[in-house]
Amino acid sequence: MANPYQVTPPPAPRRRSGGNVVTVVVLAVVIIGGYFLMQSLRKDDGKPTASPSASASPSTKPTAKDPGSPESSSDTSSSWKVGDCGGPDTSKAPDGYKRAGCSDSGATFKAIDIKEASILPNAVQCPPGTDLMIDVSISYGGKGSGIPTNTVCGRNLSGDHPGDAGAGGGQLVKGDCVTSQAKEVACGGSGAQKVLGLVKTKSECPSGTTDPIELTMAIGRPYDVICTDG
Structure with a gap:
């Protein structure tokens, strides 16, 4: 016999499919709105988020504490290649440089090698004959010295080559004095x-060395x- 006090619960309400449609519409609005917001931010002033820049340091001569390196500066682009030419950048005087066509009147040097940049002084070693070193870096927002990316080893287009062995300038190399x-x-x-060699220990100096420094x-x-001949 059925329990006369038992109450039959009402049937569970059926889920309406319209709720899924509303959810999809809301998500679509959010995605489209986000897309147009990003497009607007990218067009801000027409400027890229990251822009190459350069820092410069004057040329130095070697001492017992600091052997020195050639003159150093930079360009407005990080895409230098061997064979590219450049010259002074008047907008970044007196130490700025920029790329230029090798036949341009403003071209003063040619890139003979491209090295990875280093934050350590004297760590980048350009090949013999390098007259100047150009430090290329990327700065964000166009401010500060930026993050080093490459070092351009440049050789003058003129007949003046202080980086040649024995000429008295550039990085110290074998054959300098x-x-x-x-x-x-x-x-x-x-x-x-005369410099006969550049080594880590005196025992590595070549024969003929009389006065290792x-x-x-x-x-x-x-x-x-x-290693010198004294």
């Missing part, structure tokens, strides 16, 4: 000692001893 204080000078001058240790520099 230094004083007893490890300062680079042009060969042939008074007190000039031990340098203060520097992170990034590939040598600590200048």
Whole structure:
């Protein structure tokens, strides 16, 4: 016999399919709105988020503490290639440089090698004959020195080549000359000692070395001893 006090629960309400349609419409509106918002932000002033820039440092001569490196500057583009030419950038005077056609009147040097940049001083070693080194970096928002990307090893288009061995400039290389204080000078001058090798220890100096110059240790520099003929 059925329980007269038992109450039969009402049937569960049926889920209406219209709710799914509303959800899909809302999501579509959010996605489309987000897309147009991103497009608007990208068009802000027509400027890219990241822009290449450069920092410059004057050329230095070697000393027992710092062997030095060629003049350093930069360009407005990070896409340098071997064979590209460049010249002074008047908008970033006195240390700025920019790319230019090799036949342009403003071209003063040609890229003979492209190296990866380094935050360590003296860590980038360009090939012999490099007259200047151009540090290319990317800065965000167009401010600050930026993140180093490449180093352009440049050689002058003129007949003036301070980076040639013995000429007294550029990075120190075998065949250059230094004083007893490890300062680079042009060969042939008074007190000039010929560089026979650049090594880590005195025992690695080649035969003929009579006066090895031990340098203060520097992170990034590939040598600590200048082997000279005294």
